Amino acid sequence: MQNLNAACLSALIMGVFAQPAAAGVIEIAAGEGAQERLQEALIMAQPGDEIVLGAGRFELSDGLSLDVDSVTVRGAGMDASILDFTSQQGAGEGLLVTSDFVTLRDFALENPKGDGVKSKGADAIVYHRIRVTWTNGPAATNGAYGIYPVESTGILIDGSKVSGASDAGIYVGQSRAITVRNSIAEANVAGIEIENSRDALVEGNIATRNTGGILVFDLPNLPVMGGGNVILRNNLVVANDEPNFAPPGNIVAGVRRGTGILVMANDGVLVEGNILKDNPTAHVMVVAYTQQYDDTRYNPYARNVVVGPNSFGRGGDDPQLDGAAQLLAAFGGALPPVLWDGLAQGATGLTAVSGVAGWSLNLTAVGQGLAGAQPGPLTVPAPTFAFDDATVGAPAELEARLTR
Amino acid sequence: MIGRWLFGLALTAAVGAMATASQPLSGVSDAAITDGGLVRSLSDFGFFADANAQIPASGVIPYRLNTPLFSDGAEKLRFLYLPPGAQAAANGEGLLSLPVGAALIKTFAFRQDGERRLIETRVLLHRADGWVALPYQWDEAQQEARLVIAGARLTVATPAGETISYRVPNKNQCKECHGLGGAVIPIGPKARNLSGEWLASLVSAGKMDQMPQVAASLPLWEAREGEPAAAVARAYLDVNCAHCHRPGATASNSGLDLRWEQDDAHAIGIGKRPVAAGRGSGGHEFDIVPGRSDASILVHRMKSLEGGVAMPELGKSTVDEEGVAAVERWIGGM
Known part of the structure; x- marks a missing residue:
């Protein structure tokens, strides 16, 4: 289904969509013919059905897909029920979901050839304790995204774990009403990425050993534009020091190794309560989009970005930046936690609470390049831009599904 | 160009024969198309007078596309079925507007030791609640094709001489290509990718309301x-x-x-x-x-x-x- 319209969305948020009673439970065991048996169950399921994966390793030769509303796929645990795509021959992802009100929980995908789980135009989806792993560790030959909801309204990702993605571990694109929570993103190029999306809460996650921990940005020329209203809160963003292994050409291939949190070309992003440590380039980086674009709908500036109280440990001590040695010398061996390019659109520039240390490139024009930088200490006003928790995150109906 | 002319002639003849047939259109099961649920066997539709030879039943019209979709070099046999008395409607250069009860049938085949080997037949059925896409895999004896809801893989040799693992799509994969705005729709029969002769023959047979207006056809x-x-x-x-x-x-x-x-x-x-x-x-x-x-x-x-x-x-x-x-x-x- 395409994105729900506004009326449907408000109905969704108020929880007035009746959930069909559990119509049936279809149990699928690992073993011979798993591909056909599981795929057939996914096709023949009725709304309300629960497909239960047994413990064990499901050897799969092709991508799977689900296109029935209100279906739950439940395994015996993210370390017990494993969809193994090591021998996958076709399809662009391990599991594709294109229906609404779907719950995926307690299973793993290993070594999908493309993306792990992609849910597209799949509103009100829950990912609970899903693991996607490329077992050979970081490699450019791994698939791009681990958990990949796109063009959807109502997304809850909870207790999940992704490692080895050659783009983003958890990638939410062109969507709204999003919660990414209590999940682990390890050894991906980007740990968690919120792209061209609105109303997102990213809370209580661990991002470590990625090239960049948590990224929030907008790209031009996409069907859905105007990302913003994002809260990044109480995340542990430590030791994101993996050399960038993204294939060139992708936007994340430009992420500097050692970036904790990156905010680029977005409107309204709150960074607070996070613990950031051992991110060698910058704990927090706030910048404009620098590449050329041709899209009148696009705003390249980072607007209304607020850095609240965070715990900043050691970091910025091995930056992947031109002139790193001089910068380190100038700043006494480690760069301060917040890096800003200095580019503001009117009064919407970066603000930070008292005591947040940082430095600015003091650029004067978008796309100017680092050659024009005049680095200096960060001096920005105290925040006045207000965020409202009630406007971010997944609808309550999705939360309620976690307990079932 | 000779080939194109001959092909157009053959199709025109086929439509003409269909239109002038005095007996009622028999063979095809309209009930299977519109109300058959997940029809298990291709023969249940009755689309073919001789399935093995891919000779269509009365009322089933072969067609080709100017520029076809490549599918590992498979030979493709395409057919359109319109229920008795029903008409397609022209829709500019785009997809022909096909009535409920219509079906599109496409058989995929490869050559093996000079013989044509039928691999699969995909059908698109226009039911009251929308189009349904179903894949059928041919048996070894080449007499029947059975629904493979979850798809299949099999080894085939392509015309280029490669041995490949050929994928018969599952029902959801049909929709991955045929999906638009959440619904299943046909892809192939757009007026701009169909021959003028074939379209004209449909109109003259009373099977289409008028000749579609096409500014520029896709090249052959x-x-x-x-x-x-x-x-x-x-x-x-x-x-x-x-x-x-x-x-x-x-x-x-x-x-x-x-x-x-x-x-x-x-x-x-x-x-x-x-x-x-x-x-x-x-x-x-x-x-x-x-x-x-x-x-x-x-x-x-x-x-x-x-x-x-x-x-x-x-x-x-x-x-x-x-x-x-x-x-x-x-x-x-x-």
């Missing part, structure tokens, strides 16, 4: 050497890629729109950066770099057979060298 694939490079390549991309790469379809989030009618250079990939290509980018920065097919992601992915890189994602176990050449010729001449 086998006559592409004499056609402008841009028309050939854009036709190829329209037919092979644009069912996903268009607004409202499976690859809409890429922002790439490869439809024939799209005239915005950026939207068709010229100077466009990838969005979610991952390692599919192959290290290149843009979908299409004018004059540089070797630096264009689009060509890189067409040439790949690797999962996560290869395009199209479905129905491809071999590289379409002719298609690659057509697109390279276009980009090279930009």
